[in-house]
Amino acid sequence: MKNFFKVKTLEQVLGLVDDFSPPGTETVPVSDCCRRILAQRVTAGEDIPGFRRSTMDGYAVAAGSTYGASEANPAWLTMAGTIAMGDVPEFVLEPGQAAKISTGGMLPRGADAVAMVEHAEMVGSDALEVYKSVAPMQHVVEKGEDFAKGQEILEPGTMIRPQEAGLAAALGYSRLNVYKRPRIGILSTGDEVVPVNETPAPGQIRDINTHTLAGLVREAGAEPVLYGIVKDNEKALFAAVERGIVETDMLLISGGSSVGARDFTLDVFSALDRTELLVHGISISPGKPTILASSKGKPVWGLPGHVVSAMVVFRIAVLPFLKRIQGCGDVMESTMRIPAVLTRNIASAQGRRDFVRVRLLKQDKRTLAEPVLGKSGLIRTMVHADGLLEINDNLEGVEKDTPVDIIPM
Amino acid sequence: MKNFFKVKTLEQVLGLVDDFSPPGTETVPVSDCCRRILAQRVTAGEDIPGFRRSTMDGYAVAAGSTYGASEANPAWLTMAGTIAMGDVPEFVLEPGQAAKISTGGMLPRGADAVAMVEHAEMVGSDALEVYKSVAPMQHVVEKGEDFAKGQEILEPGTMIRPQEAGLAAALGYSRLNVYKRPRIGILSTGDEVVPVNETPAPGQIRDINTHTLAGLVREAGAEPVLYGIVKDNEKALFAAVERGIVETDMLLISGGSSVGARDFTLDVFSALDRTELLVHGISISPGKPTILASSKGKPVWGLPGHVVSAMVVFRIAVLPFLKRIQGCGDVMESTMRIPAVLTRNIASAQGRRDFVRVRLLKQDKRTLAEPVLGKSGLIRTMVHADGLLEINDNLEGVEKDTPVDIIPM
Numbered sequence: 042m043k044n045f046f047k048v049k050t051l052e053q054v055l056g057l058v059d060d061f062s063p064p065g066t067e068t069v070p071v072s073d074c075c076r077r078i079l080a081q082r083v084t085a086g087e088d089i090p091g092f093r094r095s096t097m098d099g100y101a102v103a104a105g106s107t108y109g110a111s112e113a114n115p116a117w118l119t120m121a122g123t124i125a126m127g128d129v130p131e132f133v134l135e136p137g138q139a140a141k142i143s144t145g146g147m148l149p150r151g152a153d154a155v156a157m158v159e160h161a162e163m164v165g166s167d168a169l170e171v172y173k174s175v176a177p178m179q180h181v182v183e184k185g186e187d188f189a190k191g192q193e194i195l196e197p198g199t200m201i202r203p204q205e206a207g208l209a210a211a212l213g214y215s216r217l218n219v220y221k222r223p224r225i226g227i228l229s230t231g232d233e234v235v236p237v238n239e240t241p242a243p244g245q246i247r248d249i250n251t252h253t254l255a256g257l258v259r260e261a262g263a264e265p266v267l268y269g270i271v272k273d274n275e276k277a278l279f280a281a282v283e284r285g286i287v288e289t290d291m292l293l294i295s296g297g298s299s300v301g302a303r304d305f306t307l308d309v310f311s312a313l314d315r316t317e318l319l320v321h322g323i324s325i326s327p328g329k330p331t332i333l334a335s336s337k338g339k340p341v342w343g344l345p346g347h348v349v350s351a352m353v354v355f356r357i358a359v360l361p362f363l364k365r366i367q368g369c370g371d372v373m374e375s376t377m378r379i380p381a382v383l384t385r386n387i388a389s390a391q392g393r394r395d396f397v398r399v400r401l402l403k404q405d406k407r408t409l410a411e412p413v414l415g416k417s418g419l420i421r422t423m424v425h426a427d428g429l430l431e432i433n434d435n436l437e438g439v440e441k442d443t444p445v446d447i448i449p450m
Numbered sequence: 451m452k453n454f455f456k457v458k459t460l461e462q463v464l465g466l467v468d469d470f471s472p473p474g475t476e477t478v479p480v481s482d483c484c485r486r487i488l489a490q491r492v493t494a495g496e497d498i499p500g501f502r503r504s505t506m507d508g509y510a511v512a513a514g515s516t517y518g519a520s521e522a523n524p525a526w527l528t529m530a531g532t533i534a535m536g537d538v539p540e541f542v543l544e545p546g547q548a549a550k551i552s553t554g555g556m557l558p559r560g561a562d563a564v565a566m567v568e569h570a571e572m573v574g575s576d577a578l579e580v581y582k583s584v585a586p587m588q589h590v591v592e593k594g595e596d597f598a599k600g601q602e603i604l605e606p607g608t609m610i611r612p613q614e615a616g617l618a619a620a621l622g623y624s625r626l627n628v629y630k631r632p633r634i635g636i637l638s639t640g641d642e643v644v645p646v647n648e649t650p651a652p653g654q655i656r657d658i659n660t661h662t663l664a665g666l667v668r669e670a671g672a673e674p675v676l677y678g679i680v681k682d683n684e685k686a687l688f689a690a691v692e693r694g695i696v697e698t699d700m701l702l703i704s705g706g707s708s709v710g711a712r713d714f715t716l717d718v719f720s721a722l723d724r725t726e727l728l729v730h731g732i733s734i735s736p737g738k739p740t741i742l743a744s745s746k747g748k749p750v751w752g753l754p755g756h757v758v759s760a761m762v763v764f765r766i767a768v769l770p771f772l773k774r775i776q777g778c779g780d781v782m783e784s785t786m787r788i789p790a791v792l793t794r795n796i797a798s799a800q801g802r803r804d805f806v807r808v809r810l811l812k813q814d815k816r817t818l819a820e821p822v823l824g825k826s827g828l829i830r831t832m833v834h835a836d837g838l839l840e841i842n843d844n845l846e847g848v849e850k851d852t853p854v855d856i857i858p859m
Contacts, residue, residue: 071646072676075665089829092652096756096827126682127642129653145642145755147653187828194833203665204832204859207757210661211829215646233536233554237480237624243501244538244556252619256484256612267481273535346554347505348616380789380817406853408789418505419596420498420620423613424603444815450613 048322050434051358051394054333055373057319058361061340063220063368064290071210074201076262077219078368083195083209088185092129093148097180100139100161100169101152104177115170120163124149139169148181155180188212198370220368225258226289227251228268228281230296230306231346236270249348249420250295257355258293261363279309286313286336290366293359295344295351306343310334316341324434325394327417328354340366349423353396356429356450378446379428381410387430388438398426399447410447426450457731459843460767460803463742464782466728467770470749472629472777473699480619483610485671486628487777492604492618497594501538502557506589509548509570509578510561513586524579529572533558548578557590564589597621607779629777634667635698636660637677637690639705639715640755645679658757658829659704666764667702670772688718695722695745699775702768704753704760715752719743725750733843734803736826737763749775758832762805765838765859787855788837790819796839797847807835808856819856835859 066080095101102118110116121138124130124146134140134151142148142155157180160173188194194212195205201219209217229248235241236248248270255265266289271281278294285292294306310316313336320333327350332343340362344351364372381401389395399410410430415422428447432439439445475489504510511527519525527548533539533555543549543560551557551564566589569582597603603621604614610628618626638657644650645657657679664674675698680690687703694701703715719725722745729742736759741752749771753760773781790810798804808819819839824831837856841848848854 072661072664072674075668087649090655091650094655094827096825126640127651127653129651145640145655182825182827186825187830201665203662203669204757204761204829204835206665207658207662207761208829208833210646211656211658211757213646213649213656231535231554237619237622240496240622241500242536242538244536246499246503246554247620247622249616249620252481253612253616255481256610256615259484260612265481348613348620352613352616377788379786406855416505416591416595418503418591420613420617421596424617426613446815450611 048324048329049320050324054320054323054358055361057333058365058372060319060335061338061362061365063366064223065221066218067221068216068218070216071206071214074206074209074217074219075203077201077222079195079199079201079217080197080220080368081218082193082197083212083214083217085188085190085192085194085212087213088190089188089211090182090184090186093184094182095142095144095146095148095155095180096182097155097157098143099155099157099180100171101134101142101148102139102154102156102171102175103134103136103151104154104175104179106136106138107154107156107171107174110171110174112172115172116174118169118171120167120169121149139171153177153181196370198368200369223263223290223363223366224266224288225263225363226266226268226285226292227254227258228285228292228294229270230273230278230294231270232273234270234296250344250346250351253348253352254293254295254355257352258363261360262367263363273305275305275308278305279312282309282341283313286339286341289339291339291363292341293344294342296346306332310336310341310343323354323358324392325357325396326390327396328357331358347418348420349417352423352450353429356448357396378448379408381408381445381447383430383439383441383443383445384409384411386438386441387412387432389432389436391437392434394434395432396429397432398422399428399430400425401427401447410445457733457738458729459733463729463732463767464770466742467774467781469728469744470747470771470774472775473632474630475627476630477625477627479625480615480623483615483618483626483628484612486610486631488604488608488610488614488626489606489629489777490627491602491606492621492623492626494597494599494601494603494621496622497599498597498620499591499593499595502593503591504551504553504555504557504564504589505591506564506566507552508564508566508589509580510543510551510557511548511563511565511580511584512543512545512560513563513584513588515545515547516563516565516580516583519580519583521581524581525583527578527580529576529578530558548580562586562590605779607777609778632672632699632772632775633675633697634672634772635675635677635694635701636663636667637694637701637703638679639682639687639703640679641682643679643705659753659755659760662757662761663702663704663764666761667772670769671776672772682714684714684717687714688721691718691750692722695748695750698748700748700772701750702753703751705755715741719745719750719752732763732767733801734766734805735799736805737766740767756827757829758826761832761859762838765857766805787857788817790817790854790856792839792848792850792852792854793818793820795847795850796821796841798841798845800846801843803843804841805838806841807831807859808837808839809834810836810856819854
């Protein structure tokens with residue numbers, strides 16, 4: 042055990058992300074892949090589309106046959122046939138001919154464009170007037186224009202959104218190899234903490250953190266494993282932590298925010314096999330008394346006891362580690378921020394990264410970030426907040442009307 | 451069947467949301483409630499916190515005993531005891547006394563503030579020097595300050611984020627009544643469409659829409675029910691749609707984007723029992739050929755066949771209806787937009803609402819929205835996009851450098 046009492050910067054902590062790795066991969070149906078992280082390469086095994094395809098309802102033509110056409114002087118074409126959906130047209134379209142085609146239909150050989158149904162009119166049963174000239178490849182997607190055979194389309198580490206799932210389906214992947222959904226153990230500590238279904242005696246408080254952290258874990262796409270409340274008793278804590286490390290891929294121990302309880306957690310960490318203390322304090326507020334250890338190659342966190350601090354630390358420090366063991370290529374990607382304008386001055390201490398809860402409001406066409414007032418120890422400040430404003434270590438605060446980027450919460 | 455061929459504006463379509471309602475409610479454990487929609491009121495049954503609580507490690511004092519204290523002239527207090535976590539202090543703190551307390555501990559009667567451990571030092575075993583004066587209620591949360599007994603905290607229709615789940619837990623709700631997760635039927639049509647695990651013959655294409663829509667439905671917090679591919683055959687489509695309406699809470703029929711196939715879907719809708727056509731065309735691009743009917747009180751959609759159009763219509767028009775049957779209080783709430791600056795001029799047609807795919811980029815401290823180039827029929831435009839730019843009906847386009855609000859995708 043090393044690194045006692047050396048508070049680290051947030052950057053130093055996030056630099057430890059690469060000490061960890063995902064627990065493995067599994068193969069799942071493409072329709073269940075959404076929000077999972079791809080563990081394989083996705084390659085186009087064939088041209089997409091596989092044929093020259095119409096993107097409109099209308100008439101397949103050789104573009105040249107329509108040049109100069111207008112309302113006053115339409116192009117006159119003869120009908121060569123109708124192309125049914127899913128069919129391969131048997132005929133070759135000659136200049137001066139047209140064939141009826143639907144969106145998604147395959148163009149016949151000789152055709153290189155589609156005249157929209159709105160710009161053409163049948164005259165009798167076998168002639169067509171076209172009122173507007175079309176350019177070559179207009180209203181057409183060429184064979185292989187979307188994806189060419191052999192092209193690498195998706196990389197391992199990509200988060201699969203609905204569009205990536207659809208794309209994989211288009212390429213014939215009915216199943217995809219993805220990283221296993223990590224199991225995240227959650228453990229509350231504290232002699233004053235009672236389960237939700239008990240009425241707290243004076244001096245006691247219900248276990249808020251388990252349920253808040255379970256929500257955060259699930260929202261991040263991982264599976265929470267609840268270990269309940271462990272009293273401030275080194276033997277009990279040691280047994281629970283040891284079990285959690287075996288059964289899960291990352292462990293979140295919350296509570297123990299008092300100096301004595303923190304020492305407890307540290308004592309347990311130093312008694313554990315193959316365990317190294319990596320972080321003992323982060324220079325952020327809230328969230329300074331955060332502990333991170335590596336035990337049997339898994340991250341084990343000691344989070345602050347107060348739920349608001351625990352949520353901030355989860356969002357700022359834990360989430361990138363979770364993304365790492367989920368297999369994400371870019372673990373910081375989740376930090377998409379919302380630009381807004383600050384509604385009032387905020388003071389901050391230098392040498393410390395502050396995270397201020399803000400509510401987002403729309404005013405006219407602007408997005409405003411309004412600091413949530415109230416003591417930091419109040420749960421309701423978190424419920425009223427939509428995000429966090431990060432104030433850099435070297436600033437003494439941020440002035441009203443400054444453009445800021447908000448971390449959504 | 452009415453409303454044939456009357457294209458509606460997006461606002462008119464969204465005005466129909468209130469024709470529909472959620473399928474019912476169920477009670478689930480609070481740790482499984484994340485992203486669910488609350489169907490009950492959550493009220494504080496007691497004061498939170500239930501006692502005057504310390505938010506710091508330090509010493510409980512009467513604030514007045516520290517007035518004027520400084521490094522040079524510390525306040526001298528005598529120790530009255532130590533308060534263990536979860537305990538009710540038996541003694542009353544007199545002026546001039548202090549008691550050791552941890553974060554979350556209960557203040558003894560007579561104490562109204564906490565001196566931080568950093569600003570005090572024990573002198574021997576029963577005396578304390580305090581180097582900084584504290585104000586009344588400093589580092590303390592008062593009984594009921596977070597939530598007062600009887601206060602209504604959360605309303606039906608609220609989406610439960612991790613913080614709301616934690617809050618409900620704090621108030622003793624171990625289970626919550628939430629709206630049932632709607633089941634959304636997904637059905638692809640088209641003679642040219644083949645399942646993902648088949649190799650498409652020339653003229654054919656794999657079923658992309660089922661998997662993309664399944665992802666969108668799941669991402670929105672509902673359960674997709676897959677009905678596979680139905681050929682362009684009125685009898686088969688009728689049977690599949692009739693079954694889907696019985697088994698699910700909303701039905702998405704995609705494909706049939708050609709005029710003939712659209713007529714098919716309309717024929718099926720008019721043959722269905724207790725079914726009213728509500729929308730036949732929306733003045734948006736892409737997505738104009740969208741159909742909405744109400745069948746036995748459930749929304750039934752005919753979505754465009756091209757996956758890019760289907761995705762846009764889902765995001766813009768279907769999602770508010772999905773949120774309605776999920777029980778959301780504010781069905782438009784999901785349309786949180788990301789402010790950005792447009793990187794190039796975009797042209798648009800008046801009298802039509804355009805949705806342009808954009809990629810979001812960070813440059814210096816600005817968020818840029820870069821239109822994704824490429825024909826609208828290409829799947830890859832969707833994979834490259836992070837969001838949609840909405841261009842109003844009455845605009846001919848948007849100029850480069852204009853501040854815009856992007857709908858995330």
